[in-house]
Amino acid sequence: MTYNPIKSSKKNFLRYIGILLLAITGSCTTEKPEPKLSFEQLLCNQKESPKAIETEKPVFSWIVNAEGFNKSQSAYHILVASSEEKLNENDADIWNSNKVQSTTSTFVPFAGTNLKAMQRYFWKVKIWDENNKASNWSTTQHFEMGLMNLDNWGNAKWITLTEDKRISPHRYREYKTGKMAKPLMVEGFAASYFRKEVTLEKEIEKVKAYICGLGYYELYLNGKKVGDHVLDPAPSNYDKQAYYVTYDITEAIKEDKNAFGILLGNGFYGQNISWKNDPESEKDLAYGAPTVKLLVKTIYTDGTTSDFYTDNTWKENTGPIVFNNIYGGDTYDARHEINGWNTLGYEDDDWGTATETTPEITKVSAQQIPPIKKLKTLEPQKVFKGSDGEWIVDFGQNIAGWVKLNIQEKEGQLIEITNTEALLTDGSDIFPGSTGGGANGMPQIYKYIAKSSEPESWEPKFSYHGFRYAKIKGISKKPDANMIKAVLVATDIDNTGSFSSSDDILNQMHSISKWTIEDNLHGIPEDCPAREKCGWLGDAHAFAEYALYNYDMYDFYKKYMEDIRTQMRPTKGHNDPDITFQVPTMIAPGKRTSTYAKIDWGVATMYLPWYNYLFYGDDAIIKEYYPDMKELTQFYLNFKGENGIMQDGMGDWCPPSWDRRKNPGAMETDPIISANAYFYDILGVMETFAKMTNDSTFESQMKMEKEALKKAFNQEYLKPIAGTEHKWYLSQTATVQALQFGMVPEEDITSVVNGLVHDIVEVKGGHHATGIHGNRYIYTVLAKHGKADLAHAILTTPDFPSQAYQMNSGFTTWPERQFEWEKMEGPTNSLNHPMHSGFAAYFYETLGGVRPIAEQPGFKEFTVDPVFPSHLKTNNIDISTPYGTISNAWNVNGTDFEMNLTVPFNTKARVYMDKKQKETLKINNEDWKTFAVSDATNDTLTLGSGTYTLTYTK
Numbered sequence: 001m002t003y004n005p006i007k008s009s010k011k012n013f014l015r016y017i018g019i020l021l022l023a024i025t026g027s028c029t030t031e032k033p034e035p036k037l038s039f040e041q042l043l044c045n046q047k048e049s050p051k052a053i054e055t056e057k058p059v060f061s062w063i064v065n066a067e068g069f070n071k072s073q074s075a076y077h078i079l080v081a082s083s084e085e086k087l088n089e090n091d092a093d094i095w096n097s098n099k100v101q102s103t104t105s106t107f108v109p110f111a112g113t114n115l116k117a118m119q120r121y122f123w124k125v126k127i128w129d130e131n132n133k134a135s136n137w138s139t140t141q142h143f144e145m146g147l148m149n150l151d152n153w154g155n156a157k158w159i160t161l162t163e164d165k166r167i168s169p170h171r172y173r174e175y176k177t178g179k180m181a182k183p184l185m186v187e188g189f190a191a192s193y194f195r196k197e198v199t200l201e202k203e204i205e206k207v208k209a210y211i212c213g214l215g216y217y218e219l220y221l222n223g224k225k226v227g228d229h230v231l232d233p234a235p236s237n238y239d240k241q242a243y244y245v246t247y248d249i250t251e252a253i254k255e256d257k258n259a260f261g262i263l264l265g266n267g268f269y270g271q272n273i274s275w276k277n278d279p280e281s282e283k284d285l286a287y288g289a290p291t292v293k294l295l296v297k298t299i300y301t302d303g304t305t306s307d308f309y310t311d312n313t314w315k316e317n318t319g320p321i322v323f324n325n326i327y328g329g330d331t332y333d334a335r336h337e338i339n340g341w342n343t344l345g346y347e348d349d350d351w352g353t354a355t356e357t358t359p360e361i362t363k364v365s366a367q368q369i370p371p372i373k374k375l376k377t378l379e380p381q382k383v384f385k386g387s388d389g390e391w392i393v394d395f396g397q398n399i400a401g402w403v404k405l406n407i408q409e410k411e412g413q414l415i416e417i418t419n420t421e422a423l424l425t426d427g428s429d430i431f432p433g434s435t436g437g438g439a440n441g442m443p444q445i446y447k448y449i450a451k452s453s454e455p456e457s458w459e460p461k462f463s464y465h466g467f468r469y470a471k472i473k474g475i476s477k478k479p480d481a482n483m484i485k486a487v488l489v490a491t492d493i494d495n496t497g498s499f500s501s502s503d504d505i506l507n508q509m510h511s512i513s514k515w516t517i518e519d520n521l522h523g524i525p526e527d528c529p530a531r532e533k534c535g536w537l538g539d540a541h542a543f544a545e546y547a548l549y550n551y552d553m554y555d556f557y558k559k560y561m562e563d564i565r566t567q568m569r570p571t572k573g574h575n576d577p578d579i580t581f582q583v584p585t586m587i588a589p590g591k592r593t594s595t596y597a598k599i600d601w602g603v604a605t606m607y608l609p610w611y612n613y614l615f616y617g618d619d620a621i622i623k624e625y626y627p628d629m630k631e632l633t634q635f636y637l638n639f640k641g642e643n644g645i646m647q648d649g650m651g652d653w654c655p656p657s658w659d660r661r662k663n664p665g666a667m668e669t670d671p672i673i674s675a676n677a678y679f680y681d682i683l684g685v686m687e688t689f690a691k692m693t694n695d696s697t698f699e700s701q702m703k704m705e706k707e708a709l710k711k712a713f714n715q716e717y718l719k720p721i722a723g724t725e726h727k728w729y730l731s732q733t734a735t736v737q738a739l740q741f742g743m744v745p746e747e748d749i750t751s752v753v754n755g756l757v758h759d760i761v762e763v764k765g766g767h768h769a770t771g772i773h774g775n776r777y778i779y780t781v782l783a784k785h786g787k788a789d790l791a792h793a794i795l796t797t798p799d800f801p802s803q804a805y806q807m808n809s810g811f812t813t814w815p816e817r818q819f820e821w822e823k824m825e826g827p828t829n830s831l832n833h834p835m836h837s838g839f840a841a842y843f844y845e846t847l848g849g850v851r852p853i854a855e856q857p858g859f860k861e862f863t864v865d866p867v868f869p870s871h872l873k874t875n876n877i878d879i880s881t882p883y884g885t886i887s888n889a890w891n892v893n894g895t896d897f898e899m900n901l902t903v904p905f906n907t908k909a910r911v912y913m914d915k916k917q918k919e920t921l922k923i924n925n926e927d928w929k930t931f932a933v934s935d936a937t938n939d940t941l942t943l944g945s946g947t948y949t950l951t952y953t954k
Contacts, residue, residue, distance in 0.1 A: 006326045006420075007448070009290075013727070015432055035068050035927065037064055037127065037135035037136075038135070039063070039064055039125075040063040040064065040884065041063040042062050042124075042125065042138055042139070043062070043063075044058050044141065045058050045059060045368070046059075046061065046554045046555065046616075048557075049143060050139060050143050050144065051144050051146075051248070051366075051549060052144060052244075052366035052367075052368075053145050053146060053366075054145070054366050054368075057109050057110050057111075058109075058110050058143060059618070060078060060107075060108045060110070060123065060125065061105065061106040062125055062127070063105075063552060063883060064105065064135075064884075064906065066905045068946065069943075069944060070931075070933050070943075070946065071129055071906070071946070072129065072130045072905070072906045073102075073105050073127050073130075073131065073905075074101065074102075074131075075132070075765070076097070076102060076105065076125055076127045076128075076130060077100065077125065078096075079092040079125075080092060080094040080095040080112055080122070080420065082094055082119070083122065086122075087124060087834065088142060090709065093113075094113055094115070095110060095111060095112025095113065099128070103906065106617055106858060106883065107419075107620070107882075117146065117148040117152050118145055118146070118148075118208070118297065119144070120142055120144045120145075121143055121144075121145075121942045122140055122141070123142070124139065124140050124141065126138065146210075146366035147244070147366070150363075150364060153293065153309075154295060154309065154902050155309055156293050156307075156311070157293065157309070157310055157312070157733075158214075158292065158312065158354050158356065158357045159193070159194060159291065159293070159310045159316075159354040160289050160291040160292075161190060161192040161316055161355070162316060162352050162353060162354060162355040163567075165188075165318045166187070166190050166322050166565075167336075168322040168335070168449070169313065170322055170323070170331050170333050170414070171187045171190075171331065172187050172323070173185070173186055173323055173331070173445075175274075175435070177330075178438045179386055186273050187323060188270070188323060188324065189266050189286075189289050190314060190322075190592065191263065191265050191266075191318065191322075191462065192262075192263070192318065192688055193260045193262075193264075193317045193318065193319045193341055194261065194264065194310070194764065195314065195315050195341055195342055195348060195351070196259075197257060197259045197344060198257070198308050199257050199297075200253065200254070200255055200298060200306075202300040202301070202302065203255060203300060203301040203302070204255050204299075204300060204301070205250075205300055205301045206248070206250050206298075206299045207250045207296060207297070207298045208247065208248055208249065208297050208866055209247045209294065209296045210246055210292045210294070210297070210897055211292065212242055212292065212293050213233060213290070213291075213292045214288075214290055214291045214359055215264055215265055215266050216231050216265045216290065216462045217232060217262055217263065217264050217265070218232075218260070218263045218650065219247070219261075219294070220260065220261035221249055221252050221258060221260055221261075222253075222344060223259070223342050226252065227247050227371075227764065228374075229371035229373060230371075230373060230374055230461070231267070231464065232367075232372065233245055233371075234522075234637075235269075235522070235590065236523075236562070236566070236589050237589040237590070238269050238287050239302065239359075239361055239561060240566040241362065241363050241364075241562055241566050242364045242365075243365055244293075244365070244366060244367065244368065245366075245367050245371070249543060251269065257346045259342060259343050259346070260294070260296075260342070261342025262292055263321075264290050265321065266290055266324055266325060266462060267462065268326055269288070270286050270289060271286050271289040271325075271592075272286035273441065273442065274325065274327045274441050274442055275440060275441070275592045277613075285591040287359070288356075288357075288360075289592070291357050291359050291641070292310065293309075293364075295308075295309045295310075297864050310354070311356060312353055312355065312356045313501070314354040315352070315353065315354070316352050316747065317351045319338045320332050320334055320336045321335065321462070322336065323814045324461070324463060325442060326462070326463050327440045327441070327442045327466040328437075328446055328463070328531070329442075329446045329447070330447075330463050331418075331448075332448050332458055334448065334450060334451035334452075334456060334458070335411070335412065335451045337341070337451060345803070352524055353495075358726060367559075368558070369491065369523065369555045370490070370491055370492040370494070370555075370556075371400045372491050372522055373489070373490075373492040374401070374487050374488070374489055375488045375490055375726075376399075376487070376488040377404070377480040377485050377486070377487055377488075378395045378396065378399065378487075378812070379485055380394065380395060380485075381396035382394040383479055386428065386429040386471060387428045387429045390471055391475065392423075392430060392471050392472075392481055393470045394468065395469070397468060397515065398421055398468040399467065399486060399519055399521065400464055400488065400490055400519040400520065400522070400529035401464050401465070401488045401489035401490070402463070402465060402486075402487055403459070403460075403470055403485065403487070404458075404484070404485045404487055405417075405448060406455065406456075406457050406483055406484075406692045407448070408456070408483055409450045409453070409475065409476060411449040411450055411452050413449070413453060414449050414473075415448045415450070415475060416446070416447050416451075416472070416473040417446040417447075417471070417473075418430065418473075419435065419465040419466075419467030419469045419470055419530075420432050420434070420435050420436075420444070420469045420471070420833040421435055421466060421467055421469070421830075422826055422827045422831060424825060425821070425822060425824060425826055429471075430469050430471045431825070431827065433825075433826045433828040433829075434530065434828060434829055435466065435530040435531060438531075439531045439532060440531060442533065444465040444466075444467060446460055446463075450572070459487065464522065465529065466519065466830070466831075466832050467486070470484065470528070474485065485632040488519075489522075490518055490522060493518075494551060495514075496551060496552050496879075497550040497551070497877070497879050498550075499843045499844060499848065499875075500875075500876050501847065501875045501876070501894070502872055502873040502874040502875070503796075503872055506847075508807060509795075510843055512813060512814060513837035513839075513840040515812060515813050516813040516832055516834045516836065517550070517551075517834045517836045517837050519813060519832050519834075520832065520834045524560060524563060524588075525540040525544075525547075525556075525560060527539045527830070527833060527834075527835070528816065528832050528833050530830060531829075532830070534588060534590065534592060535587055535589060536835075537564065537585070537588065537601040537604035538600060538601035538653065539602035539772075539833070540604050540834070541725045542561065542835040542836075542838040543837045544607065544608060545838070545841040546837055546839075547699060547837075548611055548615040549841060553612070553615075554612065554616050557608045557609075557611070557621075560588070560610055560646060561621065561624075563588040563589040564584050564604065564608075565584075565628055567584050567588035567589055567590075567593070568582040568583055568585075568628070569583060569584075569585060569593075569596070570582060571583040573638040574638050574639045575639065576638060576648070581631055581638075582628065583602070583632060583633070584602055584632070585597055586601050592794065598650035598671075599639070599648045599675035599678060600651070600671070600677070601650050602636070602645070603678050603681075605625070605629055605632050606629050606685050606689075608690075609621045609625055609629070610622075613858075614854060615859070615865075615881075616857070616858050617858020617860060617882055617916070622692060626689055626695075630686070630695075630698060633683070636679060637705065643712055643715075644708055644711070644715075644716075644916065645712055645713065645716055646672070646675065647672060648672065649670075649671035649673075649674060649676070650675065651667055651669070651674065651771070652667055652673075652772065652774055653772045653773070653835065654772060654817055654818060654833075654836075655667050655668065655769055655770055655774075655818065655879070657818065658771065662939065667901060668730075668732070668769055669732075669734050669771070670731075670734075672803075673717055673729065673731070674773045676709065676735055677713070677734060677738060678711065678737070678773070680741055681741040683709065684702070684741075686702045686708055687699055687702035687706065688854065710743055713738070714743065714744075714745060717729045718738075718744075718745075718748065718752075721758060721759075724755070724758055725751065726754045726758050727751045728756060731769070731774075732756060732760065732770050733773050733778075734774075735755060735756045736770065736777050737773065738752065739756070739777075740777040749785075753785045754788075754789070756781075757787060760790065760794060760886050766793060766797055767794055767797065767801055767802060768794050768801065768802065772835045775836070775839045776838040776839055779792075779794075779795055779842040780842050780846045782951070783842075783846045783867040783868070783869075784846070784867065788867055788868055788870070789869045789871075791846075792869035792871070792872075793869075800820050809821045809822075813833075814837060815827060815832070815833065815836075816829040844877050846868070847866060847877075848875060848876075848888050849865045849866030849876035849912075850862055850863070850879055850886055851938065853910070859882070859886060859904075859907060861907065861909070862881075862907070862908075862910070863911075864888060864901060864910065864912065865911070866888070872892075873891060874891040874892075875889070875890055876889040877889075881904060881907070882906065883904040883906055884904030884905060884907075885902065886902060886904060887900070888900070888901050888902075890954070895953050895954045896951065896952075896953060898949065898950070899948075899949070900946065900947070901947070901948045901949075901950065902947045902948075903944065903946055903948070905945045906945065907944075908942050908944055908945075910940050910941075911940065911941050911942070912939055913939065913941055915939075918952075919952075920951075920952045922951050922952070923949070923951075924949055925949075925951075
């Protein structure tokens, strides 16, 4: 660095002036300025300015930034008013909470006067800190109420297509399941085009549109699509619960004539093709022909209002989407385009009239989860010819979505795009084994028929596929990025967490784990985006905690709990068939059900509310579903055998080399064992829920059942390992679960840990043998019990089986099965299964060391205890909480350990430090006792809010 005397002189002069000013101001005041409080975010029902609240008691939360350390809230004051002008302490006409002495800054329930449907309300808050110093009032926020009930839809009617006018020969597809001798030609319900013109004759103040599609829809106004949603709305058990979406169209509508258009596809509602086992099957999986309802409410500047809505005055037609199926794909015959159909002045004399219908439906609510959107566009990474001479495009990443085309071919030319997740093992062609349609009867194919010899563009509207590769037939030149792109299409969940470390293998696993989840969020937590697109309950709870560390899942899991509840069916008890219980099926939602949910799948009904409570701290989901969870617990207790074990279970799904038909013995854990381990944990969860709901009788029962099951489980399954001094529970998975859930007797823990290590190292040659039940916890359990290096070793060994082996095999998402892929013609089953992402919670809870605490949920208090392998030098995590972001970044340099920890306002961190570490521990270069907010036990110290640097010598 070069010395600059001019800059140095100026710097010294400024420093002199600063010292002089400090001396002057210091003589005029005797008090330090108070640390400032500022509002970072204000939320109503966990959203900023929500558009369609449907509860009469919304909840308010706020995130605060505060200078200094150990800052917290002692009181709050909330105002809610019907206008901004009235939002003051004297005029607030909806709710004035006055000053409330409380540390609660999340999910504060509204306690004012009745809120009216479709009205906007304004609110703000101020707080007091731990020293009773007040903040300023926050900025003004607002929220809007939804329709609230079916009556507020007014005269709006459900409309459906009257006449199917499709004539394109391409409207048919082949349908063939594995049980069928030959394919059946099917066409499904037609995509419907509806239009209506309306005139608004007065000056407009506000216009809102409320639309519910039973089937996927797109709404148009004056030729332009309204909003950026796709595949709207989210799937559900439509006969019991459907969702509408709200749009503010004030800016788009004209104070004169307007043309509305609705394009309606089948989605999961009009699913009358896939999942029929044979042509003679009487099981109709469709709810009916797709139908839609629209209500447009207009407020004029003179205070008057008017409604515009769907009814039998709307015109209807079919058009270029001649086939659409959520599994098979879209077929678009551009020769049948109806240009301008959704614009003013279009001649629709030859159109038919829509039919009003009354679908079977119990409840229509505002969709609270984020919409599905086009999130990312991928360009070809490689283009080559397959064995048949057709072009194959590799997009480099397995995604869920569709392809977007720009082509120039002759009129009537059929362009056919087959999407697959894999190539043949030799790379010579696509391999449809994981997406070929054997399960649902239809391969993933998009078809486009050109209308001219001029350039044309197209992308689908009513289906999505899971794919990495696209094989294109019918084009006259080599495809490139100008011709074809892949579009990631998924629920637009906020990505709120982050992880990175000095280990590139772990970083890549984190990326793969996230891709696998993001590809499988389409209004429900799917099992895969290609073959099934089903919400299997076991899959959902397997990756829930990892998802919660990374994404805002608050509304998503609340919505999925509604899917589970509306999926419940009356089911007779096992031991006592005279008793009937309401029990979920293995899949929710939809008509493609299976059996009742076996224990290890059905526990999602309890785990999802439990995890949501731990991560967000809102007990509303527990109170709402407590009766359902209680009844399901009793149902599973009805499976108790004479040995005290519930005789039910699905199994540790997809362990290495497992094939239900060819190699069932590869699942080394008896399904009953792993199911009972889960059920033991759930009994503890239900004991907590019973206590929260003041159900003392059930609380006592759960405590008793838990103790009894622990005793029976150990009596039945805790066994010595021959030739050693170790014990285990007959498999890696069961042993891991017993350690994770606290089932191992205290005196046997060391022996059981050694038994697990023995099987991993000596028997399995340094490999795991776990499916989704065991793999979720094995790395965390090993690290917790002093085997962090072994945990890392089995995770990252390049040999089969391991996560690293899967990754090194070229997968960009986690495949459903754990096979030795190089020995196969091509990879079978799904290659995009998020149930296998669950293990990656280890990156946050163990390597990052941050976990929520049940007694202070939502990270009101949380533990900090990083446990990591010896080679790892750095690790950084961010976790978004209702109180703000927790950051924990640590690094190791020889024997020196440094951790940079951010504790949000109004929270506390319980940091684990043993006696030796405390001997050299410094916090912010000072004695750690300066910052600890309570007497530290032998292994913990508690820190209030603030940013800390903790250092010690290992």
